[in-house]
Structures are given as structure tokens and as C-alpha cells.
Amino acid sequence: MILEAEKFRNFELAGWQEIPAGYHDAFGPLTTQAIEPLLNAVRLKKGMSFLDIASGPGYVAAAAAKLGATVLGVDFSAAMVAHARRIHSGVEFREGDAEELPCGNGLFDAAAMNFAILHLGRPEKALLEACRILRTGGRFAFSVWARPDETIGFGVVLRAVELHGEPRVELPEGPPFFRYSDPDECTRGLIVAGFESPAVTKVQQLWRLPAGDGLFNAMKDSTVRTAGLLRAQTPKVLEKIREEMRGALAEYTKGDVVELPMPAWVASGVKS
Ligand SMILES: C[S@@+](CC[C@H](N)C(=O)[O-])C[C@H]1O[C@@H](n2cnc3c(N)ncnc32)[C@H](O)[C@@H]1O
Secondary structure, X not given: OOOHHHHHHHHHHHHHHHOHXXXXXXXXXXXXXXXXXXXXXXXXXXXXXXXXXXXXXXXXXXXXHHOOOEEEEEEOOHHHHHHHHHHOOOOEEEEOEOOEOOOXXXXXXXXXXXXOHHHXXXXXXXXXXXXXXXXXXXXXXXXXXXXXXXXXXXXXXXXHHHHHOOOOOOOOOOOOOOOOOOHXXXXXXXXXXXXXXXXXXXXXXXXXXXXXXXXXXXXXXXXOHHHHHHHOOOHHHHHHHHHHHHHHOHHHEEOOEEEEEOOEEEEEEEEO
């Protein structure tokens, strides 16, 4: 019998294997906005060893390398790793699972995980792993979306599905998408994993997408769980959702772009 967490992992992996280029185009300009706060939170400096966990297209790894760190990026999707190697040719990327990192104990001075904790079947395990690979006194930071009443892109799509669609479609069950969108939950997770001095700060981010169907297309073609939710709807329902989203975005539209507030939390701790 395949455990639910494993089904969820396989579902996520299959999804990420399909979308590196789409993710890079749609989400890259957004998730890169958290790099500076993450690298500040781990106090990254020239000469440090740094691990980018669930590195995707490798944005955080590349930024850390540019600052003079010795860097490794790890992602479980071979397609993402290939994409990252292609766009950041001087940086090392390796296939590996955030819940079972392919790295020895205490090897890194700092580590970060940008917008990946919500994609993990066993996030607690990944936090323990981040702690294991750090030296004592090493720092870890992760970013996560704020709740959908603040992250307008998620709020708009989820409200449209709630209004017109079937929100309880059969998808492998993972932990709640917005579980860590709560500073207390971030703090708890860090402490349980072995970090001290937890700190959680909000980062304001703005997502610029083509007006009209830019958000609908990004959610349908460049995500995994939300795309699964959308693709499980009938074509007629999907059309209603698309229309609803277009209407809801009117107030955020400026000429041929929409500008959506997409704040995030950046949580960090020190390995004790
Ligand atoms: C939302 S993307 C974030 C990518 C990147 N960190 C960024 O800055 O945009 C999530 C990434 O997590 C990876 N991922 C999901 N589950 C993973 C796991 N269990 N182990 C390693 N990588 C994982 C996916 O392949 C994907 O590249």
C-alpha cells in the first residue's frame, strides 16, 4: 500500500517535472523577491558554505554564489535541476529530497528554502534535515506565502473555485497549503526541529502578470496543487472560473498588466 505522504510526493514530483520553464516565467519574477530577505536572515557572507533546499530554477543558490558563498542547490525534480544548471552554469545543483538531504551532518554554514515548505508531504522532516546539515551556530531560513486574504493571486483563484467549482476534488492529500502561513506555526516548526532564536518577518511582494488571463494561466499551467484543482473541473466550470477571475482582477489591472500583492513570511533560526 502506498502511504498518503508518498502518493502526495509522487503527485508533486510528477507536477514539477512538467513545469520548470512555465514556473520560471510566471513565478520567477515573484519568488526572487524573497531572496534578499532570506540571505539577510541567514547572514550570508563571502566564503560561507550554503545549501539552497528545493532550489527549483536555482535563484537563491545563484544569488548566494554571486555573493561569494560556496553553494549547492538540491531539488527532487531532475527537470528542475537541469533547468537550474542551464540558467546558472557556474553553480552546483544536485537531485535530492528535502526530506532526506544527500549531504552529511554539519557541512553548511547556512541554508535556505524558498517557497517549498508548502509542497512537502513531511515538512517537519525537512526542517529536521535542514538542522542536521548545518554546523552548530549555522542559520536556516525559509519563506512561505501569507494567507490567501493577503496573497491576492491565491485568494482570487480559490474564491473563484469556491463560487463555481468543486473544491473537494480527488487529489492526493498533502498537509494544508497555508499551514505555515502563520508566524506561530513557523516558530513552532523551527523550535521542534532544533533551532533557537526563531524570527519571523513579513516581506511585501508584488506579482506582475499579463492582464486578462495571466493569473488563470499561471495557476493552471505553472503550479502543481492549484493546477490539479483547476484541471479536475469540467470545461464548463473552468470557463466560469476563468471569467470570475478576470472580473476579480479588474481593480488590480493597470493597462496591460495586473499587479497583485503577494506578501510572504520569512522565518529563520540558528542551529543550537
Ligand atoms: C515553488 S518551487 C520553489 C523553487 C525555488 N526555491 C524558488 O526560489 O522559486 C518548489 C520547488 O520545490 C521542489 N520540491 C518539492 N518537493 C520537494 C522535495 N520533497 N524535495 C526536494 N525538492 C522538492 C520542486 O521540485 C520545486 O522546484
